[in-house]
Amino acid sequence: MDWTAKNRLGSTATARAPVKPGAEAATAPSANTRVSNGLKEFLWLLSDERQGKILDLGAVFQSTVMFFIEKGFRLSTEDLLRSWKEFLHAEEETLRSAPVGDGNARVSQGMLAGKFLDTALQYPEDHFHGVLAWDLFDYLDAELLPRVMERIYTVMRPGGAVLASFHSRAPERFNRYKVVDSQTLELVPTPTLAVHARVFQNREILDIFGKFRSSKTFVGRDQVREALLLK
């Protein structure tokens, strides 16, 4: 799979209907959609795969599942951010109930990240043709992020594509993403699952995807950057 290996459809790095906070967004459902040129390109890259396997690392939605299934893909879903939050909550409860002075009660973020990944993202190597990660990587803490990236790299097939989104400024609210069609996402405002950890510069985005061989970014009017990377 390569950027230049196929005929290209025109794509522009623009987005319509940016997400706006406040009453306007609440009263205008149509404003909760955005154009995703990254998704368009992602689908184009995978269009030659028959029954390609896709991993969605966000919340499950009927429209997203049906969209990919109707296109002939096999979809797996794992809400990584929610799993991480629940894992931290469980660990906190464990620590709270541990006896005072118990040496096991001392855990580092690195240990937590390692323990979390003992059960999360458990897939065979070279399994997925595509991975979707909207609003995920810039919500993960510094210890977990590189380990997640490493795991994602491992479970992807050579030539597989990752589509991820990054905020250019701290978001005003937390959204999950539904696929509406090949180029449109619906943003679903959701109670915050995790604090937005940091804003990544373009160079940093490339660094965290260091093992991937090729990348492309799309910036929307809503200042959300979509990064598409190939293994």
Place this chain on the structure above:
Amino acid sequence: MWRKTEEVKPTSPGGDAAEPGATTSNLNSSATPPAENSTTSEAAAPAAAAFTSTPAIAPDVAAAITTVSTISAGLKIRGEISGNCHLVVEGETHGKIHLANGRVTVATSGRVNADIEAPEIEIEGNVQGNLNARDNVRMGPASHVQGSVLTRRIRIEDGARFRGKVEMTRPGSAADSSGGKSSPATAAASPVNAEKRKTAVAAAPRS
């Protein structure tokens, strides 16, 4: 590929499944063919409150099925559950659930650690296991499913939590043929139903 004509979306299956409702009787009643259970249940208390069968009207999938068996909250069952009836899980089950005809419903309070195979599966609670439904699967807004889903139609409500793989079958495929060859009437006389039936020891809900 996004220039291709969009396919017609399948109709959502969740809305057409009529909920049965009728009078309630004990599982041991001769009028109600029970699900076959190999069970090891925990706790001990009067049975009737925890494991009941309810004559029902099920016009959609298996019109001949007239019973709904309920594993009530507080009851915990280990083993294989099979039969020809509708099953509602409000308690906890570990093992395997296989209904040749009928609907498995995991209620909000239900926890299932088992593979489920049935024509219709409806999840409102917590399931760890694979779902194989000949007709449809519905995941409610409070559902939490971990496992693969193999079905012909699926409906996922917003708020549902799912970790696993979704695969859709088409009519006539392997998944479609399982359990679908015998009518409820013939199934009733099949060797499956001639197996030894064990009635679950029921338990009062643990509060």
